[in-house]
Amino acid sequence: MFKKNHKLNQWLWKWHFIAGLISLPIVILLAITGGIYLFKDSYEAPRQAHIKTVKVEGEPISYQEQWQLAKPNLHKPPFTMVIPTEANQATAFTSGMFSHKKSVFINPYKGEITGNINPKDTDMHKVRKLHGELLLGKFGTKIVELVASWLFVLIITGIYVFWPAKKEGIKGFFKIRFKQGKRILFRDLHTVFGFWISILLLMTLAGGMPWTDVFGDSFKWVQKVTNTGFPKTWNARSLKSHAEGKPISLDDMVTLAKSMDLKGEVSLGLPKDKIGVYSIYNTTFDLGAQKRFHFDQYSGEQLVHHNWEDVGILMRGRMWFMAFHQGQFGLWNWVLMICVAVLLTFISVAALVSYLKRKPDGKWGTPKVPAKFKVGYGVMALIVLLGVVFPLFGFSVLAIIVVELLKKKRLRSE
Structure with a gap:
């Protein structure tokens, strides 16, 4: 166990909270549609049997x-x-x-055509489009990419914020308080289950990112210049x-x-x-x-x-994670992805319930950060690295910084 920096913990909690609140509806939608799409083969098989079987x-x-x-x-x-x-x-x-x-x-x-199948006309194609682009075309794809980029940040900050204090020991990783009210219960359900599926979530995200526009195109460019495709x-x-x-x-x-x-x-x-x-x-x-x-x-x-x-090694890694994302490595992988979809939906709803239980009337309830706190170089370097790897995340961080500076400037002038 390590000793956490209390001020850094508060700062990360604040941005975990803000990012989670903004992305929550889309995260739930992605989890549900992703879970539904895993049933693609079993759903389509009986509906296409008259075409594929003679x-x-x-x-x-x-x-x-x-x-x-x-x-x-x-x-x-x-x-x-x-x-x-x-x-x-x-x-x-x-x-x-x-x-x-x-x-x-x-x-x-018989020497005759039994039928045609156009994937874009199927129900599951619509589910996939909803999952990948919110039925909004290229604009929707970028929204999904932005949310997915922030999910990496949510997972990283969530792990730090959740990490139990030294005195709690190993028990802190499993502790769910059932008798301290619904707010605490749902908070613990969110944090404990979120922590234990965090690695699976990161792997699932890694499998989905190659389908995105900005990151996906950048990744293809890297493959090309490094000859690893x-x-x-x-x-x-x-x-x-x-x-x-x-x-x-x-x-x-x-x-x-x-x-x-x-x-x-x-x-x-x-x-x-x-x-x-x-x-x-x-x-x-x-x-x-x-x-x-x-x-x-x-x-x-x-x-x-x-x-x-x-x-090339980058393409091999990309294809592996994409196949893993779709549950294509056999029954174990399919069941695992179903569990990820269900648990991601569950921890997202648990987070929302916990927030609504603690939210003050008429306020957002954003966590407070000590006024004198300054972000360290290590955290800044991590943010810059994530901004380079995930460009839409980087642009959104710059936008947040600009808004914060304008807000401070306005407060000084009042």
Whole structure:
């Protein structure tokens, strides 16, 4: 146990309080929508089964013929085909990426389209948009990023403010006072549970930040200048086929892909034009097992082969935390993220209840800081560091400083 600086504790408590009060509604919204989105697969599976599942009857038509059926219904590259693993599985052909993604499903036995799936038209896509941008587009994304940036500060200041006094010992980390009134009870519920999930919250935030605008773009820039992102040929953008002879059939490429025995869902990237290439890659949450192969569409020559080890360290870390954020490392990760969502909602509501119980009538009840207190260089350095790492947080701190200076100037002139 260490001895806390009482004045610093009061100063950090003040800013923990202010930041928490401002961001509380959005934090609760993010926790609830994030928890709901974790049920995406189980929610969508029965609603899409009639499109993705077919009746096995007779012999299937070739993949090349299926591709010709799907092509008129797809809008723009990149084009991919998910290699079926079950006989009753419709063949999925996909175009575009992210919100522009569209999938067409083919019944290989009847040679007809079973349906289309556009992620942006689904209920869960709306939940994701609410979670990531408050349904306000780029402006909403920046609000979420600002709140997420302040959440790092809330967690750090919360840990310091909560840290028990030396005389309390280890018991202080578990102490919940049930018999001293609702204000104390809800305060303890907020602080104790908040402390014990703080590391998980930081990991969850780290997984969400790459999707943001300002931090996300800055992170991508760092990856680029340090060469720690994906290899340039990871997505085959700079690779070309030599247009000589007859292209290899899609069926031959499917046979090759199946022979590789890759882990997880295996996809086949289709040439977007006469000099495009074939790509075989797998999607699995055992990130270390991910592989990518790119082939000349005429000769079948392997142009590039990438393992997960070829990916830069920043990108590997980014992808790990993003997968962790979405609960994609198996049942344990999914359950853990559900618990984080529930507990974050709980400690946020507990904080609000505790505040309302202690709030004086007609006042905000902002914690007081000793007039002579001056922030130390260590704290200032930490604030500057956080402001550089999270630019929107940095700009908001500058705005607060300007407002505080103007307020003091006004008080002196009165």
